[in-house]
Amino acid sequence: MALLEVENLKVEFPTRKGVLTAVDSVSFSVEQGEILGVVGESGAGKSMTGAAVIGLLEPPGRIGGGQIRLDGKRIDNLPPSEMRKVRGRHIGAIFQDPLTSLNPLFTVGEQLVETIRTHLPMSAADARKRAIEWLAEVGIPAPDKRFDQYPHQFSGGMRQRVVIALALCAEPRLIIADEPTTALDVSVQAQIIALLKRVCRERNAAVILVTHDMGVIAETADRVAVMYAGRLAEIGPVAQVLQKPSHPYTAGLMGSIPRIGPRPDRLIQIEGSMPRLTDIPKGCAFNPRCPKVFANCHHNPARTAADRRWCGRLSALRRGDAMNAMPTSLKTADNRTLLSVKGLKKHFAMTKPFLNRLIEKEEPQSVKAVDGLDLDIPRGQTLSLVGESGCGKSTVARLIMGLSTPSGGNITFDGIDISRAPAGSPAAVRQRMQMIFQDPYASLNPRWRVRDIIAEPLRTYGLSGSREEERREVDRLLEFVGLNAKDGDKFPHEFSGGQRQRISIARAISTKPEFLVCDEPTSALDVSVQAQILNLMREMQRELGLTYLFISHDLAVVNFMSDWIGVMYLGRLVEVAPAAELFNNPQHPYTRLLLDTIPDLGMSKRDRTPAAGEVPNPISPPPGCHFNPRCPLANDRCRSEAPVLRAYANGGRVSCHAAEEGRGPAIVPAGMEHSTQTAP
Amino acid sequence: MFVFLVRRLFQAVMVMLAVAFIAFLMFRYLGDPVNNIVSQDATQEQREEVRQRLHLDDPMIMQYGRFVANAAQGDFGMSYRNSRPVSALLAERLPATAELVLVAALLSLVLGIPLGIYTALKPRGILSQGLQILSLIGISLPTFVTGILLILIFSVWLGWLPSFGRGEVIDIGWWSTGFLTLSGIKALILPSFMLCLFQLTLIMRLVRAEMMEVLRADYIKFAKARGLRNKTIHFRHALKNTLIPVVTIFGLQLGGLIAFAIITETVFQWPGMGALFIQAVNFTDVPVMAAYLVMVSLIFVIINTSVDLLYNVIDPRLRADPTRASGRGA
Known part of the structure; x- marks a missing residue:
């Protein structure tokens, strides 16, 4: 018998507009010691499924149907006091952000001991011993000293290790890990995944690993479930699902992920984005975006008898179908440098108040965010900066755009020195450089219509001409980035994340710049939408001859985008x-x-x-x-x-x-x- | 920690010097101090003599220095009206106000925190909703109105409690306390309740809002996922985090209590410092006003410094040197 069986699970949210179904007819099982990956884009219902299993759905969310059985016993209908005893003891959980998962006011030791003593009959001294063993087990050096320290004294990776110890210390047989590495730096991610895998294998604990990262699934999971709009799209052994996907959605998703290796001209693109819960299409939820759609898809919620195929049409979309759809155009060979940076420095003062320095006799301190950087970006090419958080890559972008003043060094744009007076540098130069920001939700003014947002740079530089000309220009820009001219009269909140990033792009190219700084332009987007935006940016480069400074922590994305790559570490x-x-x-x-x-x-x-x-x-x-x-x-x-x-x-x-x-x-x-x- | 204390003390001294300067300006330039001291038909010589005695011809900075030096020793000169040392007047009135404020502060905490927790944990209960409405009334009615209503109900209609004064007091050294007699305690009930009402509602609403915020935090969700008991989650994990901002606000409001005590003391004819101050204002008794100003500021500064120290005790994150924390805290 499987350890966990989920049958026809349905999660509902009563709202003023009626009951929304966030998770619908989801069935799967997890065997003892197995790692089941659950993937999907944001809003797919994967976290909700995990929360339902452990009985922690946020109100007003509730289980609206189906059964969840642990060891054959139903747990979805247990009273709260009984379910509490299951949590931690039989099912543990790990959440995304280690910085907020631990209570800041208690030592890690106190938190471990209270968890152990809640579930296991142990004396305080024994629990303490067990807690220290756990800290050692998850790879925390000097565990007996660290036992009495507070969470803020641990780094992000170390805190996630503590979280893993906390989730496992009462020896549960099932762990629900909800995006356990998403908030961590790439080099730490691998450590945490390896640790989780080892600790669970040793104890024969099963894991439900919820993530949006296909790479993590490929390396970790035994089986994988792909979710879309609250439904299971496909479930099966990981090799089969990832390499021979049956569902068109899985196939599209796999194709839209940039990879290391030879660089294609385009990524496979799934049009559109995930539907909102309020308007999930009838029939197969994927049908409006599906390249293989046929009549039946509009009526029947696709579900075949087989455990692993949920697509109404059994024909599979093979990866690579859409590849080479775009003709490769020859890049104009022009190696003249457009932007040149010499010895660029930015130091932030971290000096303490006067009295502290007087008493502690401390030298003034500073963080060298950027410490002597030399770069040249050839015209019409892309240079990417990569590095982990805190390496100074975003500071470089801000310095180049004149959003902050360098502490030293030179920035020359097409032979003009722009580093000395960023605010006062000639408008003619600024107009030739624009920026696309990371967060499409925060970088558009929510009170402005899209038309005004896009026209603002035009007005600033006096390029807009008559109202009629401006209108035509904005319409043209909207269509260029793949939106509709009618969208100009809407407000930003009416668009999805990917569409908003298209608006940002339209705004950035409105002054016909030659140079774009893109600071993590796709890191807030789902992979299928990321593919759309990356394709658009490559097309723009081909058609408009743009030069990019591209900033990202994702090496596969960088591989797809760049001609040159610069790796930064601690400001250098x-x-x-x-x-x-x-x-x-x-x-x-x-x-x-x-x-x-x-x-x-x-x-x-x-x-x-x-x-x-x-x-x-x-x-x-x-x-x-x-x-x-x-x-x-x-x-x-x-x-x-x-x-x-x-x-x-x-x-x-x-x-x-x-x-x-x-x-x-x-x-x-x-x-x-x-x-x-x-x-x- | 040592540096922190030194810095705090330094700031406190600066604040007190600034307040003393304002008090000094009041004393020196609000009318001619000589006119206020000598009798109306004093001769020019007598006036000159007083002027000499008070060193009023010295440069201003010297006079200020002398004022600060005297104030630091508790010497604020003589009251114009009673011709007694101001410090003696204040010392006489201090116990009444201190006891009133203490009881009001304790009441607001002892009632406010549990009520706040209750309304946060059961936000939809009838009792919670009722308390919310009541607290809205408490926060919006002017305190003198509630004071008069209290007198009307409990003193006039029911006749249970006295409507003015401190009742019988017992002297312990220079301190006169009303805690030890039945009439003293009865006399305390109405004024302290009136004084604490605003605080009480404020703390209740603050605890409620903070607690609901904390209960949504990730570490609470994680605590639930670890299967901890509800009691542990609410009263160990959530409450301690809730109390951090409550301590700040309470500290600030404690000063407010002393200031509001003026109104309460007027309504209940309570023989405290506030009543003394009102008297002083009526008779332009500048030395008393100046001393009151300095005194209240001193209390404010002491409370705020203690709150900062208390913060250090509650929140381990403040104990560590931020530049030495491991990882990427900066």
Whole structure:
């Protein structure tokens, strides 16, 4: 008998407009010790399903039908006091954000002990011993000291380890992990997933792993369930679902994920976006977006007898069908530099109040957010900056756009120095540079009509002409980014996230700029929508000859977008190289670490050893090369002397003593080999 | 912690010096102090003599320095009206106000926090809804109106409680207390209730709002997922987090209680500092007003400093040096 059986689960939300069904006829089972992945885009109902199983649906949400059985016993209809005893003891949960999952006012030890003693008959002393064992088990160094510390004294990754210990300390047999790594840096994500996998395997605990990240599923899960609009689209063994998807939605989803490797001109695109709960289409919920739709899809909620296919039409959309749909156009070879950055610095003062300095005799401190950065971006190409949070990549974007003033260094745009007086630099230059922001919800004024939002830059620079001309221009822009001219009279809240990002793009290109700074433009979007936006940006580059500075933490996205990639670590550029070179032949150990964190969608089952450590506190970075404490190749020179960027034969530049001395993988010094591209 | 204390003390001293300066300006320039002291038919020589004695011809900065030095020793000069040292007057009136404010503050906490928790945990119950409405009335009615209503009901109609004065008091050293006699306690009930009513409703509503906010927090959801008992979740995890902002507001409002005591003392003819102050205003008794100002400011500063210290005790995040926290806190 399966450990957990969910049968025809239905979750409802009573609202003023009637009862909304957030989860509908979902059935699955989880075996002892199995990892079941649940994937889907936001709003697919995957977290809701997890919450229903553990009995923590937020009111007014409620289970509207179906059964949930643990060990054959129904748990969906238990009274609250009985369900409480199941939680923690039989079913544990891990949530997304480790920073907010722990109570800040109690030590981690207190929180562990209270959990253990709630469920297991143990004396305080025994519980304490058990808690310390758990801290050691999840890889917390010096657990007996850490036991008495408060959550704020732990880093993000360490806190998520504590959360895992808390979820498992009463030895439950099922863990519901709801996006357990989404809030963490990429290098820490891999550590946490590996830990979760090991700890659960050792205890034969089953896991329901809810995530939007297909890569994590591919590496971790045994079986996977794909959800769409509150329904199961497909469920089956992970290799089968990911590599031979039966449902057109799964197929589209897999195709829309950018990958490492040869770079296609377009990603496969699913048109539209997930329907809102208020207007889920009749029949198969996916039918308005489905490329394989036929008449029956509009009537019957697709469900075949087989456990794994939920599509009415059994024909499968193969990955690659839509590939090469766009003709590849030749990029105009123009290597003249458009934007050049020399020795760029931005230091933020972290100085304490006067009296503190007087009493503690402390030197004034500063965070070197950007510390001596050199970059050149050739016209018509894309340079991407990657790095973990806090590495200074967004600060670079802000400095270039003149949103903050550099502490030192130069920025030249097409030969004009724009670094000295950002606010006062000639409007003619500013008009040629625009920016697309990360959050499409916060970057559009909610009280303005879309037409005014898009026309604002035109008006600012006096380009709008007559009202009629302005109207025509805005209509043209809206259609260019794939919206309807009629949409101009609506307000931003009437659009989905992807559509809003299209509006941001229309606004950014309204002044006909040559250069766009894109700061994580798709990180707030679902993958199918991300594919639409990335495709649009590539098209714009081809048609308008735009130059991009693209900022992202997602290496696969960067691979799809870039000609050049710069890797940043704690305010410094550690490596910059042509995109293909960087992926095929990374020089800097940190670049290799980052590449190693990319989950493998190809299911090669290669064994990744997650990188140890986390990004250090930027106020007091390690001396010498900032990366030395985490670097496997570090020696005494690395610990004392900061390396500088040196050119290498692959056309890139790297700042690493190990690479220079040949301690790392073999590389050819510059000049020994003919290179076709000049280093940026 | 040491640095924190030194910084706090430094700020406190600066505030007190500024307040003392205002008090000094009042004392020195609100009318001619000589006119207020000598009798109407004093001769020019007598006036000059007083002027000399009070050093009123010295440069202003010296006079200010002397004022601060005297004030620091509790010497605010003589009251114009009673011709007694102001400090003696204040010391005489302090116990009455202190006891009134203390009882009112305790009442507002002892009633406000449990009521706030109750209305947060059972937001849809009839009792909660009723309390919400009552608290709205309490927060919007002017306190003197509720005071007069209380007198009307409990003193005039029912005749249970006295409508004015402190009742019998017993002297313990220089402190006179009303806690030890039945009539003293009975006399305290109405004024302290009137004084605390605003506080009580404020704390109840604040606790309710904070508690409901905290109950939505991720760590509460995670505590539920760990299967902790409701009692543990509500009173251990949620309550402690709720109390952090409540402590701040309570500290600020405690000062407010002393200020509002003026109205209460007037309505109930309570022989406290507030009543003394009103008298002083009526007779332009500037030394008493100046001393009251300094005194109330001192209490405010002490309360706020203690609240900051208390914060450190409740919230471990403030104990740590922010620049030394591990990870990416900055």
